[in-house]
Amino acid sequence: MDPMLTITDVSRRSGVASSALRFYEERGLIASERAGSGHRRYPRSVLRRIAFIVFAQRIGLTLEEIAAELAKLPADHVPTRRDWSRLSGEWRKRIDERIAELQRLRSGLTECIGCGCLSIDRCSLANPADMAGRKGQGPRYWLG
Amino acid sequence: MDPMLTITDVSRRSGVASSALRFYEERGLIASERAGSGHRRYPRSVLRRIAFIVFAQRIGLTLEEIAAELAKLPADHVPTRRDWSRLSGEWRKRIDERIAELQRLRSGLTECIGCGCLSIDRCSLANPADMAGRKGQGPRYWLG
DNA sequence: GCTTGACTTCAAGTTAACTTGAACTTGTAG
C-alpha cells in the first residue's frame, strides 16, 4: 500500500533497466526521492513520464530533445493529460515527414532500383530530411 | 576521359566523405584499384554501389546488413538492374512495418496522449518491432 | 628546388544511450 516505488518496481513495470533509470535521472529526465537508506523512491507518476520518454524515442527524438520537452511541464503539480498533450505539437509533423520519406523510398524501390536509374547522377531518392538523432556527423547529406 | 575516378571525384559525386569511402572499403562494401602511386582509383560502377548503400541506410539497414546484401551481387560482371533489384526483396516489408509503426505512433499522439491513457499499465503504443540498427543493447523492449 | 594540394596509413577521438564492473552499504529471511 506504500505509494512509493523502488527502482526495481519501476524497472519491472516500465521495461526500462534500472541502469537506464539512473541514467535518465542523471540527465534530468526523471527524478526520485530518497528513502532514509539512500535508496531511490519513485511516485507512480514517474511511470507515465517514462512512457512518454519511450514513446518519444520511438518517434526518433533524442534524450536531449525529450528532456527539453519534459522541462516544459508545469513544476507545481502532477501533469494532467492536457499538460501532456501540449507537448506533442511538433511531433506530428515530424512523424508525417518521416512517413513521407519512407513512402518515397518504398516507391523508389520499385521504380528506381527496378528500372535501373539508381545512379548518383540522376536519382534523388535518398534525401537528407529528418534523420532524427544524428546531427553534425556522418556524410548523410544527399543533394537531390 | 580517363574512365577511372579518384577518391575526391567519387566523394564529390556521391556526397559521401572520402574518409567514409575508405571506411566502406575497409568494411568490404566497396573496392578500389590502385594507381602506381598507391592512390585509389574507382570504376564508375562504384557510384551506383554507393547510391545503393546510402539508400539502404535511409531505410534503416546497418552497414553490416548492407555488406551482406552486396555480397549477393555476382562477382563476374558489373551488376545489371536485374541484379540490383533482386536485392530489395526483404526491404519492402521492412519499410511497410516501419510506416505502420509510425502511423500507430501518430494516432497514439492524438488518442493516447490526448485522452490521457499514456500509462505503462494500459498503453501499448511503443512496441519493439523493427528498431533497425540497434540490437542487443538498450532497454527498448516494451511489452504491449 | 620548393610549395601546395591530394593522397596514404594507422591510431585515437566522437556521439548517443546505455551497460558493466568494482567496491560498498542496506534490508530481509532464516
Next chain:
DNA sequence: CTACAAGTTCAAGTTAACTTGAAGTCAAGC
C-alpha cells in the same frame, strides 16, 4: 548472526558509423 539480494556511486566499456590528427608520400606549378 549470517547470508544474500537489492541498492548506491563512480569510472570505464560498448556499438555504429564515421571523423580527426599525425606523419609521411607523390604530382604539378612556378
